[in-house]
Amino acid sequence: MSKVIEVVKKEEAKILQMHWMSSVEYNSEKGTVDFTFDPKLKPYLLQLQREFTSYKLRNVLALNSGYAIRFYELLKKWEKIGIIEYTLEELRKRLGTGNKYKEYSNFKLRVIDPARRELSEKTDIKFNYEELKKGRKVVALKFIISTNREKRTKIVEDTKSTEETLLEELNGLARGYHVSNEVFYRWVALGKNIWGLEYTSQLRNLILYINQQSNKNNPIGLANYLLKEKGKLAQQGYDSTIQVEKKEILPEWFNKNNDGNDKKDSRKKEVTYIERQEMEKLLEKYKVY
Known part of the structure; x- marks a missing residue:
């Protein structure tokens, strides 16, 4: 509730500040929390197609420092270009350090160097940096970003293994029909766009839902149709999850x-x-x- 988001509208020469949520309601008896996003956030949360960087969550799960995660997000988008400069003022702002580490030597020791080590050891990118000075004072940093090929290869292999396992599981659930590789990877791509990190559980629900239908002459076609419709709901900001009626089905x-x-x-x-x-x-x- 207290975190302030700042959106710079360069075309309109405006700066918009707002909170993530306009209300939060705690339901102690139900054990749930209801929250409402600020309406002005809608354009930035729905139909995201540009001005953002996507990455595999596994790349940051092992990182211990919140600053290392933010560094990863800042530098990942420039991986292909390989270089980016930030003034110290802008870098502190983007990392969210606030009033901490005002002295550059402390900022370097506590934030920059630990993040550089962690990214090199645990993620698919790594970086070095050059200090840009005005007189004797460091005023900016030039980051040189490169692909951490050893870690990237391992991450790709792990991801492939996960998806192969999911395909086997879906075919195990699909009674009487077969999900081909071509169809499966199309579903995975659609599922990630619709449900994000929840795509695996939602694809399982998709199969279980189709199994429960009395008339399923074309189960693959039905699945494609459902994915298309759920995609439309997701783009409009509505609930796109697939609900499965839990039945105790016997052979x-x-x-x-x-x-x-x-x-x-x-x-x-x-x-x-x-x-x-x-x-x-x-x-x-x-x-x-």
Whole structure:
């Protein structure tokens, strides 16, 4: 509530300041929090297609310093160009250091050098910097950014492994139809645009939702249609999640009576009662959630 966002509108020669949220309501009985974004934030939160940098979350999860994360975000967008300059005043502002580390030597020791080490050790980019002086005073820094190829290769391999695992899981859930590689990676691209980091769980829900439909002559087509519609909702700022009705679905043979052809037991069998614990074992065995 107290964090101030500043948007510089160069074309209009204006500076807009606002808070992230205009209201927050805590519901102690429900254990939930409802919050409202400032209406003027809408253009900056919806349909983001430019003036932003996307990166894989795994690149920053291992970083210990908040300044290192911010450094990563600042420098990642200039990776292809390889160089960017910031005045110390602008750099402090972008890092959010406030009134801390006013002396350059302290700023360098506590913020810049630790971030440089962390990015080199743990992310897919690394940087060096040159001090730009006015007289004897350091007034700006020139950052030289390069790809950390060793870390980048590992991150790509890990990502590929994750998506391959997801494809296998989706095909395990997809009863009676097969999700090809081509279709899957198209879904992944769409899912990331719609749900961001939640795309894996939402793609699982997509398959489970289709499984629950009584008439699914073209399940892949239905999935494509749902993704398209959810994308439209996301662009308009509406809830785009896929809700799945949780049913305790048993395998088809479970509720069928024996037809008398079983050589081991020709008597009619009828299921009258199942202990809850046994039910849960069956659901886990057949991956029904």
